[in-house]
Amino acid sequence: MNLNYIDAHAHLNFNAFDNDRKEVINALRTDGGGAINIGVDVETSAASIKLAEEHEHIWPSVGCHPTAANEDFNIDRYRDLIEKNEDSIVAVGECGLDYFRSANRDDENKKLQREVFEAQVKLAIKKDLPLILHMRPREGSMDAYEEGLDILEYYSKNGGKNLRGTAHFFVGDDEIAARFLDINFHISVTGVITFDDSLRATISSLPTDRLLVETDAPFAAPVPHRGERNSPLYVPDIISALAEEKGIHQDELAVQIVSNTQRLFSL
Numbered sequence: 641m642n643l644n645y646i647d648a649h650a651h652l653n654f655n656a657f658d659n660d661r662k663e664v665i666n667a668l669r670t671d672g673g674g675a676i677n678i679g680v681d682v683e684t685s686a687a688s689i690k691l692a693e694e695h696e697h698i699w700p701s702v703g704c705h706p707t708a709a710n711e712d713f714n715i716d717r718y719r720d721l722i723e724k725n726e727d728s729i730v731a732v733g734e735c736g737l738d739y740f741r742s743a744n745r746d747d748e749n750k751k752l753q754r755e756v757f758e759a760q761v762k763l764a765i766k767k768d769l770p771l772i773l774h775m776r777p778r779e780g781s782m783d784a785y786e787e788g789l790d791i792l793e794y795y796s797k798n799g800g801k802n803l804r805g806t807a808h809f810f811v812g813d814d815e816i817a818a819r820f821l822d823i824n825f826h827i828s829v830t831g832v833i834t835f836d837d838s839l840r841a842t843i844s845s846l847p848t849d850r851l852l853v854e855t856d857a858p859f860a861a862p863v864p865h866r867g868e869r870n871s872p873l874y875v876p877d878i879i880s881a882l883a884e885e886k887g888i889h890q891d892e893l894a895v896q897i898v899s900n901t902q903r904l905f906s907l
Contacts (some may be wrong), residue, residue: 642672657858739783809854855870
């Protein structure tokens with residue numbers, strides 16, 4: 641299937657699309673687009689698999705979001721989903737660490753998040769699947785990135801030869817980006833690049849062959865759609881802003897981003 645673009649991270653099975661999901665997915669196909677549809681718990685992971693079964697330009701991931709880590713997490717349920725759907729699942733995630741809200745930062749919660757994250761890292765390595773990372777630090781800090789990278793770097797050095805993935809919704813700095821690149825991860829660019837000057841400066845220095853583009857739909861719509869529900873159909877707006885920042889023709893960059901996404905997720 642020839643694609644003009646791929647949204648590396650969307651939630652098309654979320655309630656925000658209940659009224660027009662079919663229309664959005666059909667419009668995406670007409671536009672020559674595709675999407676990785678992301679699970680955040682067992683229920684949404686199963687829904688992502690079902691959605692992908694119905695549409696050849698949608699691919700599913702399965703994973704437990706860090707803010708869902710206390711909801712009776714059982715890694716066997718995710719392993720079973722993967723083993724029953726090995727031909728369709730393209731990634732483990734979104735998973736990681738989220739310290740943005742104070743309720744997620746007490747010692748017990750952080751310990752649980754790390755345990756749940758590590759279980760999914762091990763699963764991804766065993767099943768030879770890339771990880772889709774959710775690392776959200778507290779405001780003014782890089783704490784979730786730093787602790788998450790400490791875990792990933794440990795597994796990278798200790799037998800995780802096929803450890804790979806993408807840093808979803810990247811808002812880190814130059815040092816954090818470099819650490820991800822050093823362990824064979826990609827950086828996923830969102831619509832934030834269309835309105836955040838400091839992030840643009842970091843992204844502009846990164847190698848083009850390690851970048852993905854995502855919407856995180858229905859959240860965080862790019863300019864000129866700020867305030868609207870986000871959609872995979874807005875990926876070209878993000879690519880346009882990224883191409884301008886890197887001084888590359890938009891069509892050339894789009895081809896590169898599709899290639900990066902297909903390679904990472906074995907599409």
